[in-house]
Amino acid sequence: MTLGQPQERTRAAGECRQCRATCDKLIEPAGCLAIGCRFLYTYEDAITGGRFMGCVNKVFGGEINVDLFLLAEAGRGSYGGIKMTGRPLPQCQFTVERAYEGDGPEYECINRSFFDMAHEHSESIRAFDLRNALT
Numbered sequence: 001m002t003l004g005q006p007q008e009r010t011r012a013a014g015e016c017r018q019c020r021a022t023c024d025k026l027i028e029p030a031g032c033l034a035i036g037c038r039f040l041y042t043y044e045d046a047i048t049g050g051r052f053m054g055c056v057n058k059v060f061g062g063e064i065n066v067d068l069f070l071l072a073e074a075g076r077g078s079y080g081g082i083k084m085t086g087r088p089l090p091q092c093q094f095t096v097e098r099a100y101e102g103d104g105p106e107y108e109c110i111n112r113s114f115f116d117m118a119h120e121h122s123e124s125i126r127a128f129d130l131r132n133a134l135t
């Protein structure tokens with residue numbers, strides 16, 4: 001089990017399976033850009049010329065093709081969300097996607113805090129503690 005533990009921790013960051021609705025958090029890369037997050041990186045591939053962006057903290061995994069992203073944003077208005085695979089910071093904007101709808105207690109949410117922003121990350125103090133602005 002030791003080898004599997006890091007992967008399980010990562011997967012758990014953006015997933016809730018506490019009822020049959022099965023929810024996933026999706027990071028909105030447009031939100032990363034909008035706030036100018038310092039953890040968003042971009043680079044140009046020297047060989048292909050393709051431009052990519054990603055999250056230094058790996059809150060979402062993989063990299064996004066910048067040109068496809070801009071095309072989607074200009075076209076249908078939104079690139080959409082990418083599955084959250086790492087521990088979010090307070091500024092990470094996300095939506096929650098519910099996979100299944102159904103009646104009965106098996107589909108009733110018992111984990112409301114899953115929809116809340118992250119407040120327990122070390123970055124939270126930097127983002128929200130008023131004392132930082134007063135010193």
Ligand code: SF4
Nearest residue numbers: 032037040055059092
């Ligand atoms: S830390 Fe959050 S807001 Fe910043 S780039 Fe990563 S996912 Fe986006």
Ligand code: SF4
Nearest residue numbers: 016019022023109110
């Ligand atoms: S509805 Fe609530 S309890 Fe059920 S999977 Fe989603 S977040 Fe978890």
